[in-house]
Amino acid sequence: MSPLVLCVVLAVAPKSAREGPASIRPVDKSIAMDARADAKRDEAIDKLKKLLPTVNDTSQKPELLYRLAEMYWGKSKYAHLRAMQSWDAGLDRWEKGGKKGPVPALERESATIDATGYRAQALELYRKILQEYPKYDRRAEVLYSLATAQYDAGETKLGVETFWQLIKEQPDSSFAADAWLQLGEHFFNLGKLVSAVKAYESAAATKRPRVYAYATYKLAWCDFNLQDYQTALTKFRA
Structure with missing residues (x-):
């Protein structure tokens, strides 16, 4: 260069x-x-x-x-x-x-x-x-940027498709882990808890500390909404 x-x-x-939804920044x-x-x-x-x-x-x-x-x-x-x-x-x-x-x-x-x-x-x-x-x-990062921008712009279907593209193309990328989190959020907000659980579990499976903590927290809420209160409590305490 x-x-x-x-x-x-x-x-x-x-x-x-x-960064993905596990990144909480002060306003x-x-x-x-x-x-x-x-x-x-x-x-x-x-x-x-x-x-x-x-x-x-x-x-x-x-x-x-x-x-x-x-x-x-x-x-x-x-x-x-x-x-x-x-x-x-x-x-x-x-x-x-x-x-x-x-x-x-x-x-x-x-x-x-x-x-x-x-x-x-x-x-x-x-x-x-x-x-x-x-x-x-930095293709994985660009895919993540495009997906989040599409989703924020109301192009929800395109955003979800781009998150899936990222996961398929770059499964070991840190951005793939965040893409799983975003998909988990998408399905959770739609009330599609089974799909949300799969996405959050995939995010947690990456073992990336920041992603793992947030994914586990949201999995607890999935369990709670599925009325599996004991499992939810165990995860909340983790």
Whole structure:
């Protein structure tokens, strides 16, 4: 990797890889900090968009494309946060004003429209990487990013299919373990407890500490909902 490309990659690299539902992160209450981070994303996006046309090396290009996709994904999350805050403030004003006029709608917030656009750009780039660079060494991570983005965008069926694709293609990847967790969550929320149990058990079988703890916890809830209270209690105590 050339020094210039390496510098850009390091400059825009996220602090850690995307993680699954077992990763619980504190909510950043400072919108000012989020705004500063988003401004940094804009700078990174500008640098990447200028650099990409000059790079032909197939070992470098997918890395830069992935960084760009993650920048757009981050912008979509921040725009969604702004939309939620604006919508909440609008609802508060509407209620204090005697509920006159139309009820504020989240989908009509300008930031929601922004979030949708950024998400679409991220999805397009994830797909481009998977299609044009099938040997990219972070393929499992890109598949996971695509699946979670699809699911969050309401493309539930596609998201589930991509999680299955990840598990089939990269069964030993840490992202496959998280994909099992996500499938477990999907089935659990649908009330399909038998399928949820299979997914959580598969996640736990990877023996990855973070994944194992969360999968065992959710298996206990599956047992509880299946009225196997003693087994549930044993797992809750584990």
